[in-house]
Amino acid sequence: MAEARALASPRRFAVPARWRGTIAWLVANRLASGALTLVIVSMVIFVITGWLPGDAAQEALGQSATPETIAALRAQYGLDKPPHIRYLHWLQGLLTGNLGQSFTANLPVTELIAGRLPKSLLLAAVTAAVSVPIALTIGILSAMWRGRALDRALNLATLSMVAVPEFLVATIAVLVFAVKLQWLPALSNAVDVSTPAQFVRTYAMPVLTLCFVVIAQMARMTRAAVIDQLSASYVEMAVLKGARPARVALRHALPNAIGPIANAVALSLSYLLGGVVIVETIFNYPGLASLMVDAVTNRDMPMVQACAMIFCFAYLLLVLIADLVAILSNPRLRHR
Amino acid sequence: MSLAGKIGLFFVVAWLLAAIFGPSIAPHPVGAVVSPDVFGAFSSAYPLGTDYLGRDMLSRILYGSRFTIGLALVAAICASVTGTTIALVAATAGGWVDELISRLMDALISIPSKMLALVMVAAFGSSVGLLILTAAVSYTPGAFRIARSLAVNVRTLEYVLAARARGERLPYVGVVEILPNMVNPMLADFGLRFVFVVLLLSGMSFLGLGVQPPDADLGSLVRENISGLFEGAPAVVVPAIAIATLTVSVNLLIDSFSGRTGRVAEN
Numbered sequence: 001m002a003e004a005r006a007l008a009s010p011r012r013f014a015v016p017a018r019w020r021g022t023i024a025w026l027v028a029n030r031l032a033s034g035a036l037t038l039v040i041v042s043m044v045i046f047v048i049t050g051w052l053p054g055d056a057a058q059e060a061l062g063q064s065a066t067p068e069t070i071a072a073l074r075a076q077y078g079l080d081k082p083p084h085i086r087y088l089h090w091l092q093g094l095l096t097g098n099l100g101q102s103f104t105a106n107l108p109v110t111e112l113i114a115g116r117l118p119k120s121l122l123l124a125a126v127t128a129a130v131s132v133p134i135a136l137t138i139g140i141l142s143a144m145w146r147g148r149a150l151d152r153a154l155n156l157a158t159l160s161m162v163a164v165p166e167f168l169v170a171t172i173a174v175l176v177f178a179v180k181l182q183w184l185p186a187l188s189n190a191v192d193v194s195t196p197a198q199f200v201r202t203y204a205m206p207v208l209t210l211c212f213v214v215i216a217q218m219a220r221m222t223r224a225a226v227i228d229q230l231s232a233s234y235v236e237m238a239v240l241k242g243a244r245p246a247r248v249a250l251r252h253a254l255p256n257a258i259g260p261i262a263n264a265v266a267l268s269l270s271y272l273l274g275g276v277v278i279v280e281t282i283f284n285y286p287g288l289a290s291l292m293v294d295a296v297t298n299r300d301m302p303m304v305q306a307c308a309m310i311f312c313f314a315y316l317l318l319v320l321i322a323d324l325v326a327i328l329s330n331p332r333l334r335h336r
Numbered sequence: 337m338s339l340a341g342k343i344g345l346f347f348v349v350a351w352l353l354a355a356i357f358g359p360s361i362a363p364h365p366v367g368a369v370v371s372p373d374v375f376g377a378f379s380s381a382y383p384l385g386t387d388y389l390g391r392d393m394l395s396r397i398l399y400g401s402r403f404t405i406g407l408a409l410v411a412a413i414c415a416s417v418t419g420t421t422i423a424l425v426a427a428t429a430g431g432w433v434d435e436l437i438s439r440l441m442d443a444l445i446s447i448p449s450k451m452l453a454l455v456m457v458a459a460f461g462s463s464v465g466l467l468i469l470t471a472a473v474s475y476t477p478g479a480f481r482i483a484r485s486l487a488v489n490v491r492t493l494e495y496v497l498a499a500r501a502r503g504e505r506l507p508y509v510g511v512v513e514i515l516p517n518m519v520n521p522m523l524a525d526f527g528l529r530f531v532f533v534v535l536l537l538s539g540m541s542f543l544g545l546g547v548q549p550p551d552a553d554l555g556s557l558v559r560e561n562i563s564g565l566f567e568g569a570p571a572v573v574v575p576a577i578a579i580a581t582l583t584v585s586v587n588l589l590i591d592s593f594s595g596r597t598g599r600v601a602e603n
Contacts, residue, residue, distance in 0.1 A: 164584065299458055
């Protein structure tokens with residue numbers, strides 16, 4: 001799908017015909033469209049959040065504000081300038097890491113984010129490390145035994161898992177592991193994770209919850225990618241020459257499916273971005289997503305803008321990686 | 337239809353009936369404090385227990401399902417209809433119109449739905465209208481992408497070429513020739529949009545940024561009873577399970593019809 005998108009949108013620039021369709025051209029094209037998308041996304045976010053500029057100053061000062069103090073604050077935040085100037089100013093701030101001042105905490109946004117971002121990245125990294133091997137195993141097994149009882153059971157399981165809300169998984173995990181069994185603490189404040197045991201106690205439940213949907217998603221896409229290869233004629237050839245099913249799947253099909261699988265992994269990981277919002281809140285995990293939810297609740301606009309841009313950037317990056325992997329792993333393009 | 341499909345159909349019908357007739361079959365008024373026992377367990381008087389104020393959970397869920405299902409239906413219909421309409425315009429017009437619309441949709445699709453919802457609520461505050469608008473806008477590009485790829489395929493079929501050759505106008509070609517042949521896959525896609533919207537809106541309500549009190553959808557019910565989690569109160573888990581039965585059964589039903597995969601098409 002992603003590959004089709006990258007390949008199906010040729011942009012007509014004045015370039016020599018022999019460049020078009022080469023890997024370098026496709027990659028450059030994809031990078032350029034990624035950059036353009038990022039600019040459009042930033043505009044959308046800025047237009048939505050910058051709609052009511054007076055409100056922000058009013059909100060920050062509260063009921064006691066006089067017109068003069070509001071005007072002063074608006075000038076201080078640069079809210080008295082026309083929208084396109086404010087947008088460019090904000091964009092410049094994004095690029096230089098100067099994201100303005102948080103309305104509620106009265107600290108630089110950059111400073112607050114710097115404290116939270118590594119924690120969210122760690123959570124995402126642990127989740128990826130746990131979910132990728134499990135999902136690939138499920139997906140490849142399903143594909144090898146497609147149509148059989150195991151595949152149908154796994155299909156039903158993953159189909160149901162993708163539709164389960166994160167907070168159900170989280171609440172059941174808390175009920176089982178924290179309330180009934182009392183193995184784990186219900187909150188993951190991540191204050192002290194110096195020993196492996198503490199690390200597991202802190203991360204077990206948030207990671208379990210995040211893995212639930214991601215694994216189901218990734219397993220389904222992996223299965224589709226491997227089945228796609230298994231239906232190719234070279235696989236039929238391998239079967240006809242008498243190779244055993246496991247050998248056909250692992251030696252013949254899998255190496256060719258690595259590109260599509262990597263694509264599936266990157267796309268599935270982008271679902272983390274939605275899940276992490278719920279999970280960080282429910283477990284009180286001090287990451288970027290819970291910072292953003294607090295900022296939304298308090299209508300702390302500079303913070304909301306910055307967090308939204310970081311999440312959208314991460315999402316675009318994952319989709320970009322997925323597309324690039326699809327382009328680079330396409331053997332038809334390799335020797336152009 | 338497979339067994340899983342039948343189970344899905346049963347729950348989907350049951351939930352639709354609950355949403356339509358819920359208030360008339362609910363044993364207690366939605367806001368009535370009926371029991372001195374807060375976070376009560378399952379009992380014959382209160383089949384699903386009681387909540388943090390001693391209200392009947394069964395009644396709360398019947399009323400809440402109305403919000404969850406109603407909002408999601410409206411938003412999903414908006415998203416599917418808008419996406420399909422724009423896709424028909426793009427596919428029949430072709431050329432630079434198609435290119436421009438597709439580019440714009442590609443950009444919109446790059447904002448994760450939860451991020452868009454958070455930003456919208458931060459800017460405008462939460463209200464039912466805003467939630468529907470946000471969910472519809474979030475899932476329109478996804479519906480557009482599916483509908484466009486279907487329409488582009490149908491566009492090249494001979495009877496469509498024949499219609500163009502005999503000089504039919506573009507709106508006629510789009511609505512009379514192309515649309516009828518993409519209805520089934522678009523209905524399956526509509527089911528998926530519905531599931532996404534339910535998950536998005538109940539997630540927002542769970543964060544306290546969705547449906548606002550005194551109204552409550554199923555996500556709000558999980559949130560307002562979350563303090564009962566540590567005593568193992570059914571009031572926390574039951575509404576969450578209710579959402580899961582709804583979304584999972586829609587997924588099972590669609591899968592048995594079309595063999596389409598679950599959340600793969602999100603965004």
